[in-house]
Amino acid sequence: MSKAAIPSQLDTTILAETFRLLGDPTRLRILFFCLDEPRSVGDIATSLDLSQSLVSHHLRLLRGARLVRGNRQAKQIFYELADKHVSDMLVDMAHHVCEESGED
C-alpha cells in the first residue's frame, strides 16, 4: 500500500487528457479567475483581456471535461469550477509549483 499504484494505460490517457487541458495558460487563467466565485463569460473576457469568442471556445473544452460548470442567470452565464476536486487540484498544484524552487 505504500507504493503508489501505476494507473492502467487507459487511466493514464484519461489523466493525461485532464493535464493537457490544464496545460494552456489561457485556460488556466480562466480557471483561476473562476476559482473563488462564479464569473460571467463577459467578465472573464474583459478582466483577462481575451476575446469573447476565445473565452467561449475554452469554456467549451473545460465544460466537456467537467472541469467547469455554467449557470444561466438571465442573459449571462456564470461559470465556476465543477466541484471541490477540481479546485483542490488546482490549488495543490499551484502550491507544488510555487514551492518547487530550491529543493533537494
Added chain:
Amino acid sequence: MSKAAIPSQLDTTILAETFRLLGDPTRLRILFFCLDEPRSVGDIATSLDLSQSLVSHHLRLLRGARLVRGNRQAKQIFYELADKHVSDMLVDMAHHVCEESGED
C-alpha cells in the same frame, strides 16, 4: 487566507508549462513507470513498447522541466522522479481523477 491566491500571469504560465508536459500519455506512462524505482532508458522503452529515440526525446523535456533526474551507471542511465514534490503531485492527481466519477 482561506481563499486561494490567484497566481500571477507569469506563475500561471509556468504552472501551465508543467501541466502541458504532464498532458501527454506517453510522458505520463514514463513518469509512472519511474515512480517507484529508477529505470534505465532501455528498460523504459522495452517495458512500455516505445522506441528508444522517442523515450529519449521525452526524457529530455522532462529533464528540462526538472521533473525527472538521471544517474549514469556504467553504460546505462537510470531515471527517477526529480523529488518528492513531483511524485506527490502525480499520485495526488491520479487520486483526484480516479475519484472524479460520481460526485456532486
Added chain:
DNA sequence: CATACATATGAACAAGTATTTATATGTTTG
C-alpha cells in the same frame, strides 16, 4: 584502439490545436 552497447540529438513529417473573423443562437425588454 576498434567494436559493441546505451543513450542522445537533428531533421523531417504528420497531426493536433490555439486564435481570429464572421455569424448564429438564445434571452430579455420596449
Added chain:
DNA sequence: CAAACATATAAATACTTGTTCATATGTATG
C-alpha cells in the same frame, strides 16, 4: 415581435508538438 445584449458555433489560419528515421555521442571491453 423587433431590437439589443450575451454567449455559442463554424470555418480558416498559423503555430505547436509528437513521432519516426537516421546519425552522433558517450562508455565499457576485448
